[in-house]
Amino acid sequence: MTNILVLGGGYTGITAAIRVARKTRAARVTLVNASPRVTERLRLHQTAAGERLADHALTDVVAGTGVEVVAGRVAGIDPDAHEVRLDGGRVLGYDKLIYALGTVTDASVPGVAEHAHVYDDYAAAVRLSRRLDELTGGTVVVAGGGLTGVETAAELAEARPHLRVVLLTRGRPGSMMGGSARAYMEAALERLGVEVRPGVEISKVLPDGVELGDGELVHSDATIWTTGTKGLPLATESGLRVDARGRIVVDPELRSVSHPDVYAVGDAAAITQKFGVMHGTCQGGIPSGLAAADSLAATLRGRTPKPFRFGYIHQPLSLGRKDAVIQFTRPDDSPRRWYLAGRAAIVYKETVSGSPIWTWKLLKRGLVPVWVFALTAGF
The missing domain is CATH 3.50.50.60 (FAD/NAD(P)-binding domain)
Known part of the structure; x- marks a missing residue:
């Protein structure tokens, strides 16, 4: 049985774990996250403003998929030994690793x-x-x-x-x-x-x-x-090849260029498309999680995985709870002429913010949302 370890229970890690568990029935999939709850990063500004949001347990989100959830903070990765060490000393072995630990605030400015x-x-x-x-x-x-x-x-x-x-x-x-x-x-x-x-x-x-x-x-x-982010020091300390921002450099199939048994997705990865290196958003995170899972599954079956393709479609911006504006974009994220504002934009933005939850429900049934095809086809 192939042991697949997914590090990070955010939007991208959950997506990758559910997808790879469904695509590799003979594999054991373990999802590791520091918290037993799902953090909706798209809504953290609402939490800061004092709004109470829905609470989702990781075990509930992945229930019925066969994914095992382990609560623990990753303290170190040894990609040569295929081991991950958690705080407290627990060591988890793996055959394939999906790194979805995201980024942290760039605190290089003094104070x-x-x-x-x-x-x-x-x-x-x-x-x-x-x-x-x-x-x-x-x-x-x-x-x-x-x-x-x-x-x-x-x-x-x-x-x-x-x-x-x-x-x-x-x-x-x-x-x-x-x-x-x-x-x-x-x-x-x-x-x-x-x-x-x-x-x-x-x-x-x-x-x-x-x-x-x-x-x-x-x-x-x-x-x-809120001026910028960078990859966790963990990736660099583990000997994985990273870019100037500490993100893991990957090939077109989302495998680490230095350690091909490690896949990196979402904000944690430096993913190159024909328009340049992607910047971190949920818009690109979930599709990259799906693509890494499919790439890994294809490799285990002895097939050639498809290169990941992606293009941006929008810049959704909430302006409090009573207003919003949506800038539609070209695949390289440059603005088009069209935008939405006001009530229609509020509905649009709330649909985007809530999309990870219903995306996971569809994935558990073996379905992929239409919006993912829109982002990954034809670019």
Whole structure:
């Protein structure tokens, strides 16, 4: 019996585990995750704003698939010995490994690790929510003008109107979007009272504020850091070949170029397509999890796996609970002319945010959602 170990119980890891268990009936599939619960990373800004979300146990999600769930934090990987060591000393052997541990916040700016709130896991979002609960007034600084930063600023401004929310960004917020969609987003932030300061660089995070590159001090009662991510040090320490951001470099079949018995997916992988290296989103994570499972299953059957193909279709952006904007894109993630806004965009965004849960239900029945075919066909 082939032992298949899947590391990481996020969107991508769960998808890969369910799919590979169904495609390799004679294999033993074990899913390892630090928490026994599913973390919906797409909704962590809602948790920070104080919203109570549905709770999903990993064992419930994979029930009926034959996947065994092991709760434990990965402490080390020995790809030559085909072993994974967990905190506490437990060692798990494997024949094939799917690495889906995602990324963590890039804390290279001084003070981020000590003084900023991040979205690395559910517990971090809860700590942020509790900190905001303590504030009867004051200023919250959100660093980063990408989708996560904008969603966070809008969510907090709507849910906690007694707080002053300041969005600091090196470029223009939502710079990846087209002009019309970005203008809609900017109007929504203004309506919500978010103070946007583009064109600034943070040189240091302090206990009670941030220091900008020109020396200006911006007071903050809570600083939220959303400026970028990097791979876990675990991959580098394990001897797997990684890129400059610590992501595992893979071949077109999503196998590690240095250790082919290791597959890497989602944010944790440096996956090259004809438009360049993919950036980490749920949009690409679930399809890559499916593709790695299919690639592994084909290899075990002695068949040649298909190269992974992918193209982006949208940039969904919530603007609190009462507004949203959806920028449709070309496969390389550059903006098209079309976008959705308002009520239609809210429905669209909630469908996207909820898609992992019903995707897993379909996978357990041997079905693949139509949206996955849209992302992986014809690019």
